[in-house]
Amino acid sequence: MRIFSKVALILFLLLALQVVSQSKKDSNQKPNIVLIFADDLGWTDVSTGNTNEGRGSKIYETPEIDKLASQGMSFTHAYTNQNCAPSRASLISGQYPTGADNQVYNVSSLSRQDKRTKGFPDLPIKPFQQKKVIAEDGINIFDVLKTQGYKTAFVGKSHGTPHPLVGDFGIDLPADIHHIIAAPVDGKRTKSYYMALQSDRKGWTFKSKYVDKYATPYNQNYINTILKPFITRSEVSLIDGTPKHLTDAIGDFSVDYIKDHANGDKPFFLYVPFHAVHSKVVGRKDLTEKYRKRGLNERLAEYASMIELLDQNIGKINRAIKDPNGDGDVSDDITNNTIFIVYSDNGGLKDNKPLTGKKGTLTEGGIRVPLIFRYPGVIKANTITNQSVHCIDFLPTLAELTGVNLSTLKKSDGSIPQYDGVSFAKILKDEKQWLSRENLFWHLPGYMDERFSPSTLIQTRVGTDYYKLFYFYETQTFTMYHLNSDISEKNNLLKKPTKKQLKIALQMNADMLAWLKTNKAPTGTWVKNGENVSYPLKRDVKKYKN
Numbered sequence: 001m002r003i004f005s006k007v008a009l010i011l012f013l014l015l016a017l018q019v020v021s022q023s024k025k026d027s028n029q030k031p032n033i034v035l036i037f038a039d040d041l042g043w044t045d046v047s048t049g050n051t052n053e054g055r056g057s058k059i060y061e062t063p064e065i066d067k068l069a070s071q072g073m074s075f076t077h078a079y080t081n082q083n084c085a086p087s088r089a090s091l092i093s094g095q096y097p098t099g100a101d102n103q104v105y106n107v108s109s110l111s112r113q114d115k116r117t118k119g120f121p122d123l124p125i126k127p128f129q130q131k132k133v134i135a136e137d138g139i140n141i142f143d144v145l146k147t148q149g150y151k152t153a154f155v156g157k158s159h160g161t162p163h164p165l166v167g168d169f170g171i172d173l174p175a176d177i178h179h180i181i182a183a184p185v186d187g188k189r190t191k192s193y194y195m196a197l198q199s200d201r202k203g204w205t206f207k208s209k210y211v212d213k214y215a216t217p218y219n220q221n222y223i224n225t226i227l228k229p230f231i232t233r234s235e236v237s238l239i240d241g242t243p244k245h246l247t248d249a250i251g252d253f254s255v256d257y258i259k260d261h262a263n264g265d266k267p268f269f270l271y272v273p274f275h276a277v278h279s280k281v282v283g284r285k286d287l288t289e290k291y292r293k294r295g296l297n298e299r300l301a302e303y304a305s306m307i308e309l310l311d312q313n314i315g316k317i318n319r320a321i322k323d324p325n326g327d328g329d330v331s332d333d334i335t336n337n338t339i340f341i342v343y344s345d346n347g348g349l350k351d352n353k354p355l356t357g358k359k360g361t362l363t364e365g366g367i368r369v370p371l372i373f374r375y376p377g378v379i380k381a382n383t384i385t386n387q388s389v390h391c392i393d394f395l396p397t398l399a400e401l402t403g404v405n406l407s408t409l410k411k412s413d414g415s416i417p418q419y420d421g422v423s424f425a426k427i428l429k430d431e432k433q434w435l436s437r438e439n440l441f442w443h444l445p446g447y448m449d450e451r452f453s454p455s456t457l458i459q460t461r462v463g464t465d466y467y468k469l470f471y472f473y474e475t476q477t478f479t480m481y482h483l484n485s486d487i488s489e490k491n492n493l494l495k496k497p498t499k500k501q502l503k504i505a506l507q508m509n510a511d512m513l514a515w516l517k518t519n520k521a522p523t524g525t526w527v528k529n530g531e532n533v534s535y536p537l538k539r540d541v542k543k544y545k546n
Contacts, residue, residue, distance in 0.1 A: 042348020072374030110446020127446025
């Protein structure tokens with residue numbers, strides 16, 4: 001009896017030791033990270049109301065995004081830059097476009113003049129000559145995570161970084177794909193924006209050596225297995241035998257990446273910048289037909305189709321986290337040790353009401369987007385914050401969540417990298433309600449058709465109130481809006497400011513000027529005389545109020 005008791009005691013102690021050891025291992029384990037970066041997904045393009053103050057879409061269906069919102073924290077004041085390349089460049093570099101390792105202000109250039117003009121010399125300001133991609137020698141978000149042993153992968157749109165993605169950007173698997181797919185078909189060069197092409201030389205292709213294996217047309221087996229969770233939402237048989245959609249292929253690649261790395265000896269960072277729901281919108285046939293039958297016109301049916309297709313692939317990736325090997329047994333579930341993020345690169349292309357503007361503008365419709373973070377056990381489920389955050393904040397936030405001390409990092413020349421963002425990890429963990437930072441900035445030293453001209457914007461939080469102050473260099477004028485009472489930015493407070501509003505405006509102007517000077521922000525030159533365009537003066541708000 002005593003012998004049995006001793007054996008039982010030894011077994012109990014061994015078991016307890018194993019549990020303690022396992023707990024210690026788990027506590028030191030770095031979380032996997034999946035970052036979904038949608039393209040042109042607007043603030044009101046999702047059906048959840050968590051990310052848009054109860055203004056979820058009644059047209060578009062995003063049940064997978066809605067589910068994630070119920071499982072994590074949603075941001076009602078999440079911001080980006082005004083369009084694709086600068087948002088991606090800022091997210092990856094952790095810097096505003098003014099940053100030394102960034103310098104990406106717009107897609108292609110800052111000389112995209114208003115189509116109603118003849119260009120220079122009719123436009124008064126010659127724009128700053130920007131860069132098209134971030135610096136290779138900067139320590140970007142991939143480099144930062146690699147210091148903690150992360151495996152890194154990038155599948156999707158490569159704006160803000162080179163295409164094809166070559167060089168030392170800290171990415172182990174760069175599966176970048178251009179939006180326009182081109183291939184020789186029957187001796188002719190054929191283009192497609194979303195559907196795989198059957199090339200004479202390569203067979204079915206997306207022009208990506210990593211993603212081409214997913215380019216074969218839809219078949220019944222794919223429908224029955226991969227799309228099975230979604231078949232009740234549309235007549236999926238319509239796509240049998242049709243070309244594969246790029247959005248599905250990116251989702252399939254991501255699922256296999258998770259399968260291959262879920263239980264490896266290193267954590268992974270999977271960055272998925274989808275091309276959906278970008279312009280030249282072509283949805284998947286079954287989903288487009290679903291929305292046509294609901295009475296939507298052709299363009300809106302395609303747009304709705306693309307949004308739901310994006311949502312389905314977010315669901316695919318989420319299911320892969322739950323069941324990495326796809327065998328139906330969720331004992332390999334990595335959900336609790338995975339940070340899952342859904343975000344968009346800029347505002348929507350269609351109706352963003354009640355927000356004013358769209359992609360390419362600095363009004364709320366162009367820069368305010370959905371954002372959801374899920375990290376079970378760290379982030380409370382179904383929570384909402386109205387703290388404003390920006391794509392520059394992702395690098396320091398993920399650094400804090402994974403234990404990186406950014407002050408210890410050094411570039412190849414020995415200098416310490418400078419980041420503009422701040423960590424909002426404590427907001428995620430419900431340890432703080434507000435960041436100490438009160439200002440966000442946008443600066444555009446050039447033109448993009450009718451959507452923007454040379455301008456600077458500061459957003460300031462005063463207590464729980466958000467204000468925006470715009471400065472327009474061509475006319476040397478300001479406008480100011482109070483977002484809490486005027487989310488549509490219709491009432492320019494500077495037309496008849498109260499003493500309080502003018503005081504706030506003067507402080508915002510001073511902060512704007514200080515930021516411009518500190519960052520040596522370029523402004524371009526006046527065409528008429530070649531002189532540099534000046535910053536707004538300290539008290540110009542009073543002088544130039546409209």
